[in-house]
Amino acid sequence: MxxxxxxxxxxxxxxxxxxxxxxxxxxxxxxxxxxxxxxxxMFACSDANQKDMVDDINNFNLDGVIVASCSPKLxxxxxxxxxxxxxxxxxxxxxxxxxxxxxxxxSDNKEGATEKAIHLVKSAIAKARHTQPLDPTKIKAEKSVAxxxxxxxxxxxxxxxxxKETHVFVIEKEAAVGGWVAKWKDLFLTDETxxxxxxxxxxxxxxxxxxxxxxxxxxxxNTGSIGNISxxxxxxxxxxxxxxxxxxxxxxxxxxxxxxDEFGFASVPNVITLPEFKQLIDHEKxxxxxxxxxxxxxxxxxxxxxxxxxxxxTYCSRYCCTATIHAANQVRNKFRDxxxxxxxxxxxxxxxxxxxxxESLQGGDIxxxxxxxxxxxxxxxxxxxxxxxxxxLTGGKELEVEADLVVLVTGMAPRSxxxxxxxxxxxxxxxxxxxxxxxxxxPVETVIDGVTIAGACQGPKTIIETVNSALSAATKAYSxxxxxxLETDPxxxxxxxxxxxxxxxxxxxxxxxxxxxxxxxxxxxxxxxxSLCKGCGMCTPVCPTDAIDLIAYSNVEIMGMIxxxx
Amino acid sequence: xxIATKKTAKILVFSTEKISDPAIDMAGLMKLHYPxxxxxxxxxxxSGIKSKWILYAYEKGFxxxxxxxxxxxxxxxxxxTEKTGKLVTKTHELMKSQEIEPxxxxxxxxxxxxxxxxxxxIRSFNDYLLxxxxxxx
Numbered sequence: 001m002x003x004x005x006x007x008x009x010x011x012x013x014x015x016x017x018x019x020x021x022x023x024x025x026x027x028x029x030x031x032x033x034x035x036x037x038x039x040x041x042m043f044a045c046s047d048a049n050q051k052d053m054v055d056d057i058n059n060f061n062l063d064g065v066i067v068a069s070c071s072p073k074l075x076x077x078x079x080x081x082x083x084x085x086x087x088x089x090x091x092x093x094x095x096x097x098x099x100x101x102x103x104x105x106x107s108d109n110k111e112g113a114t115e116k117a118i119h120l121v122k123s124a125i126a127k128a129r130h131t132q133p134l135d136p137t138k139i140k141a142e143k144s145v146a147x148x149x150x151x152x153x154x155x156x157x158x159x160x161x162x163x164k165e166t167h168v169f170v171i172e173k174e175a176a177v178g179g180w181v182a183k184w185k186d187l188f189l190t191d192e193t194x195x196x197x198x199x200x201x202x203x204x205x206x207x208x209x210x211x212x213x214x215x216x217x218x219x220x221x222n223t224g225s226i227g228n229i230s231x232x233x234x235x236x237x238x239x240x241x242x243x244x245x246x247x248x249x250x251x252x253x254x255x256x257x258x259x260x261d262e263f264g265f266a267s268v269p270n271v272i273t274l275p276e277f278k279q280l281i282d283h284e285k286x287x288x289x290x291x292x293x294x295x296x297x298x299x300x301x302x303x304x305x306x307x308x309x310x311x312x313x314t315y316c317s318r319y320c321c322t323a324t325i326h327a328a329n330q331v332r333n334k335f336r337d338x339x340x341x342x343x344x345x346x347x348x349x350x351x352x353x354x355x356x357x358x359e360s361l362q363g364g365d366i367x368x369x370x371x372x373x374x375x376x377x378x379x380x381x382x383x384x385x386x387x388x389x390x391x392x393l394t395g396g397k398e399l400e401v402e403a404d405l406v407v408l409v410t411g412m413a414p415r416s417x418x419x420x421x422x423x424x425x426x427x428x429x430x431x432x433x434x435x436x437x438x439x440x441x442x443p444v445e446t447v448i449d450g451v452t453i454a455g456a457c458q459g460p461k462t463i464i465e466t467v468n469s470a471l472s473a474a475t476k477a478y479s480x481x482x483x484x485x486l487e488t489d490p491x492x493x494x495x496x497x498x499x500x501x502x503x504x505x506x507x508x509x510x511x512x513x514x515x516x517x518x519x520x521x522x523x524x525x526x527x528x529x530x531s532l533c534k535g536c537g538m539c540t541p542v543c544p545t546d547a548i549d550l551i552a553y554s555n556v557e558i559m560g561m562i563x564x565x566x
Numbered sequence: 567x568x569i570a571t572k573k574t575a576k577i578l579v580f581s582t583e584k585i586s587d588p589a590i591d592m593a594g595l596m597k598l599h600y601p602x603x604x605x606x607x608x609x610x611x612x613s614g615i616k617s618k619w620i621l622y623a624y625e626k627g628f629x630x631x632x633x634x635x636x637x638x639x640x641x642x643x644x645x646x647t648e649k650t651g652k653l654v655t656k657t658h659e660l661m662k663s664q665e666i667e668p669x670x671x672x673x674x675x676x677x678x679x680x681x682x683x684x685x686x687x688i689r690s691f692n693d694y695l696l697x698x699x700x701x702x703x
Contacts, residue, residue, distance in 0.1 A: 073587075100591035103594075105597075106602040107599070112603070123605070427643060427644075439678070509649065511642060511645055536642035537611055538611060538642065541617065546618065562622055562623050
């Protein structure tokens with residue numbers, strides 16, 4: 001039976017139709033083979049249009065639907081759901097992006113934008129001609145979640161999960177929960193200290209019947225996939241297995257450790273890092289002393305291990321400007337005769353953190369600034385550290401501060417121990433923190449189905465941002481398993497058995513060990529494990545007989561699209 | 567509104583759903599213009615592109631093919647860069663054997679925020695293709 005395809009071309013208010021002649025696009029495709037319906041619509045995503053689409057699917061007996069509108073990142077799922085409501089298989093839906101990749105990209109050339117939109121819609125039609133109804137892969141899901149790491153992210157995520165119908169396993173490498181926050185006292189925006197917050201969360205968690213906490217424990221093995229993940233846990237000398245449906249990784253960060261002689265670290269006396277300074281002010285009583293000598297002048301050098309011009313730490317660590325200003329205010333309020341000098345590269349105290357900055361200025365702190373090509377230098381004079389800078393705020397004037405103590409404002413670095421990342425094959429970004437699928441639209445999901453990430457293992461975060469991320473990851477982790485049954489996209493590799501010559505070239509190409517050799521029809525051929533295949537397609541170009549296609553990205557679909565785009 | 571009349575090269579871009587697609591989308595959002603005869607086909611990962619698709623594009627009339635590769639950001643793992651490089655090398659060899667200038671296939675790592683880099687690469691590729699294939703334009 002011939003395909004019956006309906007095409008909807010969206011004005012997107014005027015976002016598309018201001019630059020693309022949508023009526024011309026419609027006329028260009030309405031008489032194409034298989035097209036039984038071609039409409040323009042002001043807003044394809046509106047409730048009214050969605051209802052019309054459902055009616056059209058039924059009235060015109062459509063078996064394929066295309067919407068030409070914005071990026072699929074925004075509305076692919078929306079329109080897949082519409083086709084399902086019209087009793088069509090959602091994988092027969094094809095999306096065409098004529099906003100970001102036509103009207104906006106070529107707003108300087110209406111004619112060109114319209115021609116491009118026509119080609120893009122025709123290529124979507126070419127793909128839609130070959131789409132097949134597919135069944136999502138259904139997997140039984142264990143209703144339990146493993147939370148790896150019991151810092152503030154792990155604890156908040158575990159508490160959130162424990163309120164749902166699931167068992168929660170919290171796995172912590174250290175002998176105690178709490179991570180870095182448990183070591184901190186005063187925090188900004190709350191009167192509660194870091195260790196008190198952790199204690200409160202831990203006490204609450206211990207009361208929950210559906211929570212098991214493993215301390216001194218590490219995950220050392222991982223098999224299975226989303227819905228049924230078996231984890232081998234090593235607790236001291238003992239090893240045991242647990243089975244979970246989903247894993248939430250919250251392994252946190254490490255403070256950046258300066259290299260020897262980096263801003264005088266380990267080579268000039270009285271140069272310490274921000275974490276060391278915070279410990280010092282928490283533990284010192286009436287008078288601030290370091291190495292037995294009183295401290296009055298404190299120089300803070302910002303962006304140590306962050307925003308480096310070269311190397312791996314080119315990112316901003318986000319929390320350190322605020323943490324430093326907070327510590328500087330705290331030290332000025334707690335001890336007498338303190339003068340703070342901040343050697344910054346521009347203060348990033350966003351949102352409510354500006355209040356701290358204002359308090360610091362009102363308290364008499366002095367701010368100096370330099371660019372990355374004129375960083376401050378630290379050297380010793382009379383056994384004291386001296387910081388010198390050409391301060392851009394005073395027209396590049398060379399200024400020196402003879403300090404009693406120099407605090408290197410060290411940022412967050414990814415954990416050097418990447419056992420968990422390697423175990424779950426979690427991708428890392430250029431900053432070496434774990435990478436989410438999309439920083440805005442899928443911010444806690446990883447490409448590994450069923451594995452979410454939370455907190456500073458994903459990148460530098462403040463406590464507030466960490467908790468937000470943990471709650472989001474907990475919700476996502478639970479949504480994976482909440483029904484006890486899982487549906488996954490069936491867009492996986494498929495081997496045409498008769499064409500396979502059993503060379504096994506595809507086995508090493510697969511990064512997920514989803515291909516193995518098996519005897520079939522009297523010969524050895526490659527077979528795909530559907531539950532392990534992630535649909536990357538890395539195996540497809542290496543096959544000497546072209547026996548492997550990726551479902552939805554097959555030769556016939558891609559080459560049909562090329563035909564339509566020329 | 568000025569209408570561009572200059573001939574532009576026909577370029578097929580293989581882009582990846584999770585990494586380079588967002589960059590190309592953002593180029594549009596930022597109104598960073600590039601020739602409208604640049605068309606994108608989305609694949610999950612740049613190391614899953616088949617040489618036969620690239621050769622087919624030349625056969626059908628595309629001037630150039632550009633692989634907007636995942637690079638080290640690939641969500642499917644670190645081996646992507648090496649594998650994509652291998653498939654480009656293999657395709658270059660096939661192009662030579664078919665007397666197609668290998669320079670008509672370009673690859674660059676385009677991360678999810680590399681919109682400006684994408685547009686710069688495409689404009690440069692377009693200029694090259696026009697100069698070598700359509701010197702009359």
